[in-house]
Amino acid sequence: MSQLLAGKTAIVLGVANKWSIAYAIAEAYRREGARLILTYQGERLKATVEDLGKELGAALVLNCDVTKEEELAALVTAISGEKLDVIVHSIAFANREDLSRPFLETSRDGYLLAQEVSSYSLVSVSRALAPLMTEGGAILTLSYLGSVRVIPNYNVMGVAKAALEACVRYLASDLGARAIRVNAISAGPIKTASARGIKDFSKVLDGVAAISPLRRNTDPAEVADTAVFLASHLGRGVTGNVVYVDAGFQVMGLPTPD
Ligand code: NAD
Ligand code: IMJ
Numbered sequence: 001m002s003q004l005l006a007g008k009t010a011i012v013l014g015v016a017n018k019w020s021i022a023y024a025i026a027e028a029y030r031r032e033g034a035r036l037i038l039t040y041q042g043e044r045l046k047a048t049v050e051d052l053g054k055e056l057g058a059a060l061v062l063n064c065d066v067t068k069e070e071e072l073a074a075l076v077t078a079i080s081g082e083k084l085d086v087i088v089h090s091i092a093f094a095n096r097e098d099l100s101r102p103f104l105e106t107s108r109d110g111y112l113l114a115q116e117v118s119s120y121s122l123v124s125v126s127r128a129l130a131p132l133m134t135e136g137g138a139i140l141t142l143s144y145l146g147s148v149r150v151i152p153n154y155n156v157m158g159v160a161k162a163a164l165e166a167c168v169r170y171l172a173s174d175l176g177a178r179a180i181r182v183n184a185i186s187a188g189p190i191k192t193a194s195a196r197g198i199k200d201f202s203k204v205l206d207g208v209a210a211i212s213p214l215r216r217n218t219d220p221a222e223v224a225d226t227a228v229f230l231a232s233h234l235g236r237g238v239t240g241n242v243v244y245v246d247a248g249f250q251v252m253g254l255p256t257p258d
Pocket of ligand 1: 045144195
């Protein structure tokens, strides 16, 4: 099959290391012929992401902490000559203590931080970069089932993902007239830096492998292939959606008796 993203430029926000879902997406986009721009969150990640950018043949690797308006403005300036076709938003953060104690204990600051980084940033990034999508395009974000079901410890992140999925629908409505589609991929649990140290995460992985229709966990490469589909001409009729790439886990009510 010919390269699905040939002639397209994609900006991928959220690579921290080679286990990041954003890295798997960037790899698949490169395979499909896209020109890549990567961004990283602050100096701490600069060297690592620059190295990964080299491996991927990325055209540009730029700094952007999405909570800093001036860094987002500098990013727009740095790429202002580009025609953009695809934006991948693969960013989330909440205070660690809010992912372990009861949700009821969530502080105002912790709630606002999770919302700012994990849902509002999709709005600010879309507003800043959509003007570069002069021939239409696709915006993608990553969500998780904790947006619509109660998942132990996910807490304030579940509320942020619920908001993120609502943002996807409102942005799809606003940007559709400019031929820009907006979708989320709801991925099953994957062992990344954002899963490290989460209480009972191995039990979550084992539970999904036991219960899901496909009887296995989610591979970041299959999330990435769905991200290719949604960014490509093949996804042209899909907007405002949440596509589950989770081995089917979300359809199950009770485990199938064996
Ligand atoms: P990851 O830790 O590799 O990626 C999270 C990224 O968010 C990092 O690159 C980090 O630098 C970035 N980030 C955090 N705060 C930022 C800020 N202020 N400005 C810019 N970047 C910032 O982990 P991941 O699992 O690849 O997570 C990527 C996305 O996938 C997240 O939205 C996460 O919620 C989602 N997701 C993860 C899983 C999973 O099980 N790992 C499942 C479903 C969805
Ligand atoms: C995260 C917390 C609790 C349960 C969880 C997760 N489950 C899964 C995740 C079941 C799959 C991973 N996930 C989907 C996330 O969106 C993670 C977000 C996250 C992780 C951390 C850990 C380190 C930290 N802050 C974080 N903020 C957001 O300090």
